[in-house]
Amino acid sequence: MSKEITLTINQVKQTFAVGKKEKLLDLLRRAGYASVKHGCDAGDCGVCTVLLNGQPTRSCMILAAEAAGQNIVTVEGLSKNGNLHPLQQAFVETGAVQCGFCTPAQLLTAKALLDQSPNPSEDEIREALSGVMCRCTGYVKTVEAVQRAAAALRDEAVPPVEALEQELPADAAEVTLPKAFYRRNGERAPLPPLIYTPPEMPKTRVVGKA
Ligand code: FES
Ligand code: FES
Known part of the structure; x- marks a missing residue:
């Protein structure tokens, strides 16, 4: 038996018929929010993280019906007018994205951190990101990316990006x-x-x- 719920996703109020046992993760994915990843389905890996009323929340651990009336943010809601959010920009510029499976959850977790703490220490960033398992990056570049985005959001100058690709002239010494x-x-x-x-x-x- 299904129940009708209304919730706000990326600032758009939407109504869905949801199953009694349907998880928020499954609702978001069937509604087209493919950035929300399906990992362990058991609350361990963190890749299904969304922001629920501004707090990083594992969407596999709550029922869709429990999110009725709440505000959800997914990565689809981060960019504005075609411009990447400073965190997204920094992830690109520092090369913090490898396979990308954990990246949406890392971005949202970092956003919640910077919303609370605009100038976090490296330890605070590591602690926050540790809730999202990344099998690729070793967290070196993701921490750098969050530091870079934090500086940009504080209107501080950030160093220019080193080219990640360069064309090699055949006769270069x-x-x-x-x-x-x-x-x-x-x-x-x-x-x-x-x-x-x-x-x-x-x-x-x-x-x-x-
Ligand atoms: S899929 Fe939700 S924590 Fe792993
Ligand atoms: S970039 Fe591959 S899991 Fe994090």
């Missing part, structure tokens, strides 16, 4: 790649410099910054 990092024992450590001579470019050395 040397090309230096952007500095890369990984985490070792919880610390940010630079990747050892890479020196490589592409076989099709015998005169060019490709060097990673130390």
Whole structure:
């Protein structure tokens, strides 16, 4: 048996017939909000996170009927007039998106954090993002992205983005790649410099910054 509920999703009031046991996650996905990901379905992975009245909430852990009358925000509601939200922009600029499966939940979790705390410490950012499991990034770039977005939202200057792609001239003597990092024992450590001579470019050395 279904029940009619009205809730506000990304500032639009909408009415749905929902099943007694239907989860908010399943309602949002069938309503077309594909950014809300279906992961463990058990409250563990966090990829189904949406903002419920501004609070990060695992949508697999509440019934759609419980969200009646509430305000929901999904990533589809972050950009305005075709412009990315500063968090989305920073995720792109820092290369914080890999497979992207966790990214909507990371963005919404970070938004809730910055709404409460415009200048969070790295530990606070890590603590907030730890609720959303990311199998790809190691959280290095996501933390950087949140710090960058926080600075931009405080109207502070942010450093220009280093090019993630560059066209290599076939006769270049040397090309230096952007500095890369990984985490070792919880610390940010630079990747050892890479020196490589592409076989099709015998005169060019490709060097990673130390
Ligand atoms: S799908 Fe909801 S926490 Fe994993
Ligand atoms: S970017 Fe792949 S799971 Fe986070």
